[in-house]
Amino acid sequence: MTDSVKPKKFLGQHFLKDLDIARRIADTVGDYKDIPILEIGPGMGVLTQYLIQNNHDLTVVELDSESVRYLSEHFPQLNGRILEQDFLKLDLTNLFTGKFCVIGNYPYNISSQIFFKVLDYKNQIPCCSGMIQKEVAERIASKPGCKAYGILSVLMQAWYDIEYLFTVPEHVFNPPPKVKSAVIKMTRNKTERLGCNxxxxxxxxxxxxxxxxxxxxxxxxxxxxxxxxxxxxxxxxxxxxxxxxxxxxxxxxxxxxxxxxx
Structure with missing residues (x-):
């Protein structure tokens, strides 16, 4: 059996070690027991285990083949539900016919691209939550007039209510990233059309x-x-x-x- 997975720098992998933080992240989708959950980049399953414990209808997408082997060996509940693919290239309409939530300890090097993709499926995704670089979380949650306010702030806030939940220190990861992290939750607002082109x-x-x-x-x-x-x-x-x-x-x-x- 594979005892552990070596974090890969080119994939932006920083594996969370703190189980309490993992549980708190899993709880962000606690109100969505009736629809499927898609976890992005589960790694060694520190978040996955709590999503399974909470009886979610869970599918995971993981690009790293070593992580896929680890998950297959340690989480038999995921049999047939592990997609060894690049989330950014995934056609989500083929995967889910109705609504689904997105969660993850997101790879920092592609987190903004992940959220832009979530916007493409905004009418199917009522909630997107997880951990990202603190700077990106502040950007998404920032209000007009702030230095962090930018493209991601406006486009995400047009369609989602943003909650900056808590900051996460570097030392709870392997390897520790050079930046602080943060957990955010984005809940689809009631806007159906913006009222413009x-x-x-x-x-x-x-x-x-x-x-x-x-x-x-x-x-x-x-x-x-x-x-x-x-x-x-x-x-x-x-x-x-x-x-x-x-x-x-x-x-x-x-x-x-x-x-x-x-």
């Missing part, structure tokens, strides 16, 4: 924050053209981190009137 909304948010030190007049000029009269509106004096989700929606509706439609 959602593709353009995403473009405006990304374009604005890609030049976050500039005013919106300078960063969004490429979308509107240099001589567009809308650029005289006072909202364009602001920088992107000063706008709430609602203000970005309003801005999208304004801009859409001035740009050529395909």
């Amino acid at each position: 959602e593709k353009l909304f995403k473009t405006i948010v990304k374009t604005g924050f890609n030049q976050r030190r500039k005013t919106l007049r300078n960063s969004l000029r490429q979308l509107l053209g240099k001589k567009c009269e809308l650029l005289e509106d006072p909202v364009f004096d602001k920088r992107p981190e000063q706008l709430s989700v609602k203000q970005f929606i309003d801005l999208t509706n304004q801009i859409e009137k001035f740009i050529p439609q395909p």
Whole structure:
């Protein structure tokens, strides 16, 4: 039998050793016993064991073949429910026909990409929780006017209520990461439509924050053209981190009137 798995740097693996923290993370989906749970990057199953104990309908996705062997040997309950695949390449509509939750001690090097993918399936995912780099957690939970507020903040908060639950120190991992970690919980809000062109909304948010030190007049000029009269509106004096989700929606509706439609 495989007694342990060697953490692999190229996969961003930092295995959690603290069982109390693992149990607390598992409890974040405690209200979702009636729908399936997908765990991303279970490693040696420190979180998995509590999800199984809590009688969740659990499937795990793990890219590391050594971890897959370990999980197969130590968790017979997962027979047929271990996907040796890259989550970012997974077609989740083939995996789940209805709603499901996402949880994990997420690989830090791809955590933002994971959450952008969750957004693609937002109508199927009522809850996404787990542990990520503290800096990314602060970014997701940040409010307008804060330095951490950015693309991920606006796009996630448009569709999810964000809870920053607690900070996790470095020493509870093997190997210890060079940064602190945090556990967050994202619960789908009641928004069904943003009330604007959602593709353009995403473009405006990304374009604005890609030049976050500039005013919106300078960063969004490429979308509107240099001589567009809308650029005289006072909202364009602001920088992107000063706008709430609602203000970005309003801005999208304004801009859409001035740009050529395909």
